[in-house]
Amino acid sequence: MFSTTARDDGGGATVLAPWRVYAPQHDTELLTRALDRERVGAGGAVLDLGTGSGALALAAARRGAHVTAVDRTYRAVLATRLNARLARLSVEVLRGDLFGPVAGRRFDLVVSNPPYVPAPGAAPGRHRAAVAWDAGADGRLLLDRICRRAHTSLRPGGALLLVHSTLCGIAPTLAALERSGLDARVTDRRLVPFGPVLRSRTPWLREQGLVDAGEEKEELVIIRAERTR
Numbered sequence: 744m745f746s747t748t749a750r751d752d753g754g755g756a757t758v759l760a761p762w763r764v765y766a767p768q769h770d771t772e773l774l775t776r777a778l779d780r781e782r783v784g785a786g787g788a789v790l791d792l793g794t795g796s797g798a799l800a801l802a803a804a805r806r807g808a809h810v811t812a813v814d815r816t817y818r819a820v821l822a823t824r825l826n827a828r829l830a831r832l833s834v835e836v837l838r839g840d841l842f843g844p845v846a847g848r849r850f851d852l853v854v855s856n857p858p859y860v861p862a863p864g865a866a867p868g869r870h871r872a873a874v875a876w877d878a879g880a881d882g883r884l885l886l887d888r889i890c891r892r893a894h895t896s897l898r899p900g901g902a903l904l905l906v907h908s909t910l911c912g913i914a915p916t917l918a919a920l921e922r923s924g925l926d927a928r929v930t931d932r933r934l935v936p937f938g939p940v941l942r943s944r945t946p947w948l949r950e951q952g953l954v955d956a957g958e959e960k961e962e963l964v965i966i967r968a969e970r971t972r
């Protein structure tokens with residue numbers, strides 16, 4: 744069953760997000776604004792990694808880019824294909840794990856809004872809704888993999904735009920990207936209220952030392968990493 748979620752990406756777009764597919768939220772909007780600053784227009788190659796509902800893929804396609812969107816769940820792949828068709832935009836949508844479906848290909852821009860919420864217990868199965876946001880005890884289950892591999896999918900001069908919460912740590916992301924040969928920095932920050940998931944696990948987050956008593960907001964960051972050679 745689909746629920747309709749409205750998001751303004753500069754074109755007043757509305758995307759459909761089914762249950763177990765991440766619907767556009769604050770992090771999506773922040774990453775879309777960062778995308779607006781990139782000089783990737785007609786003919787540019789863009790990869791949307793972990794596309795979810797396809798909101799970022801559609802935003803890039805509206806700017807004239809050749810867009811490839813990847814997600815590991817069938818629901819996300821179907822949702823993105825449907826949203827692209829409804830918007831009359833051309834987006835190549837592939838199912839698979841991170842960079843696997845595009846191995847050997849190079850892009851001018853890679854954007855990613857991966858799961859990054861710290862969570863107790865084992866990683867959720869792909870058939871649970873939490874797969875769209877939970878990412879292990881430190882929130883870095885997919886982040887570290889993206890940081891290690893991003894340079895392999897970027898053309899010289901290409902860039903990665905990555906969004907995540909400071910609950911996962913900024914320094915590990917910057918260090919991992921720089922070890923892979925990318926020039927990385929934080930370009931955007933935004934404080935947002937805790938959503939239902941973080942509110943529900945606030946006691947656990949406090950036990951882990953990730954949030955202070957009385958804290959009800961998290962900081963989102965955009966990290967831009969460029970391949971300079």
